[in-house]
Amino acid sequence: MAEQIEFDQAHQTLHEITQALENGRFVHVRRQLQDMEPEDIAILLEASPRKSREVLWQLTDPEDYGEILDELAEDVKDALVSKMAPEKLAEVTEGMDTDDVAYVLRSLPDDLSREVLSQMDSADRLRVEMALSYPEDTAGGIMNTDVITIRSDVDVDVVLRYLRMKGELPELTDALYVVDSSNQLIGHLSLSVLLTTQPDVPVAEVMEDADEAIRVDTKDSDVASLFERRNWISAPVVDENQVLVGRITIDDVVDIIREDAEHSMMSMAGMDDDEDTFAPVFKSARKRSIWLGANVLAALAAASVSNMFESTLEQMASIAVLMTIVPSMGGVAGNQTVALVIRGLALGHIGNSNKKELLYKEAAIGLLNGILWALLIGAIVMLWKGNLMLGAIISAAMLTNLFVAGIAGVTIPIILKKMNIDPALAGGMALTTVTDVVGLSAFLGLATFLIH
Structure with a gap:
């Protein structure tokens, strides 16, 4: 509210x-x-x-x-x-x-x-x-390079006097970083410990070891995952020699999460996540036309399948009426799987150790849904058109396409990820192309073979 x-x-x-x-x-x-x-x-x-x-x-x-x-x-x-x-x-x-x-x-x-x-x-x-x-x-x-560092061989009282002398702390500071003479990170001292420790206690006795520093070349999405899992407010960043070079704070991580979400949402439509809502018409049209061109190629691939069975379509109007059902159902089922897999990839839930199990699971879901909807749609078509063979054909095509959609929904995002292509950008279009081609080929092929 x-x-x-x-x-x-x-x-x-x-x-x-x-x-x-x-x-x-x-x-x-x-x-x-x-x-x-x-x-x-x-x-x-x-x-x-x-x-x-x-x-x-x-x-x-x-x-x-x-x-x-x-x-x-x-x-x-x-x-x-x-x-x-x-x-x-x-x-x-x-x-x-x-x-x-x-x-x-x-x-x-x-x-x-x-x-x-x-x-x-x-x-x-x-x-x-x-x-x-x-x-x-x-x-x-x-990262932000504005960090406060201290040495391990001084007392807490020295640190407190040093902070009072500075007068202010960088925003979202929840810990001070302990470094050696070479500026290598050796630990951190939280502010809560600092304020509740006796002044004459050495920093070395109350600091925590630097076992959770972030490497400077870590991907920002992995940084966001670390902050989410560890509930950090800030974290130190080190180079390959463990030298402290900066820190990352939670406000930067929130920006990363928001940008990743916007990127995924806009990429599914083939658009730039940073595009200005009020950008010039020509600039926006040029960007979007590229995606539209890619979709035209995918649509032409599906249309070419229909063209192969032109004679069948000319002779049976019922097939022309029903031919969009199978590709549509496959597209919806496959896109559900694609969305799940893209989310799993983004969260780091999917890797070499478990992708085979995921493939088996989604193939089984596709098979079960295929059987359910094949029987239901087949029965409807038989009652509607009064043609037992036509109902059997659409049932077989539906089962085939939903099964393939489950497999393609897993494999396409994983393959695109390996090829360094954003699955959110190309996964949906590739999946739709597969389900359209397979669905039309199965339905029209069986109709040509069994009825024509």
Whole structure:
């Protein structure tokens, strides 16, 4: 209920600001934006048409630019950043976390990115360049280099005085990292232990060993899985020599989970998960036409099967009426399996040790459902058309296609994953092509052989 209220308020705010912009009440809009949180302004920008978005960006307090850019979808962020001067962009990134600055700079042209980096002070530039040196979808690409390190040979009192001297901690700090003279991670000291331990106790006696550090080249999806299983708030990131290079916090992991979910949902329609809702017509049409072209090829493959049995279709109108049932049922059953397998792959539930058992299970489900629906659809067709042979033919085709759909629903995503092709992007289309071809071939083939 609370979430619904928040969404209703957001839509009401958007409506009020849109009306104010149309009426030229820019001072009123500026005041409203000043009272909004940066993440709410980001949602407002994404929900606004492009012309209104540019005006809103100009009316927004520049001090909030950094936090807003970090919350925006990539297409929207790129459109706004491309119109900012390098020195202004460098100013905006001051105070931002290293991983957030890297997110802003990654999609910029190389020359513009270098110009922005040149405007930063040397310490910030080195941290950002290190983050940019790692692939975006790895722990190194999402980590923050702002960490607090301590030595194991000092007392708790020394650590407490050091923290008081610093005056503040990085956001979401729940532990301090213990390193040696080479900056190698040897353990961590949680804040709860630090605050409840006697001041004269050495850090070495109360710290925990560094047995759960994340390697810098770990995939971001694996990082998210680790945080989910271990209930972490933050975790250290180390290189191949166990040298501490940064940390990852739960807010970054939430972003990964959300982006993965959006990617899976949009990929099933062949669309970019970062696509701007109000992107230019030509740009959106070009992106979508590629997927439509792939689907045309799949449809032509199914149509070519029907064409092979053209003479049968010409002689029996009943077959033409019924021919879509078998492919449709196979497609639905297969896509259920594909969705299950894609989820299992994403969560790490499916591997070499258990994929054979999964294949047997889904094949058995396909066989049982095939028998059930073959008998039911066959009986309906026999009563409807008064043709025992036609009912038997559609029953056999239905059983065959549902059985094949179960097998294909498991094997297609796994094969695509091995080929480094996103199963969410191509799995559904490949499965539909298989079930259409098999379903039509079985139904029309049997009809041609037994009736024609």
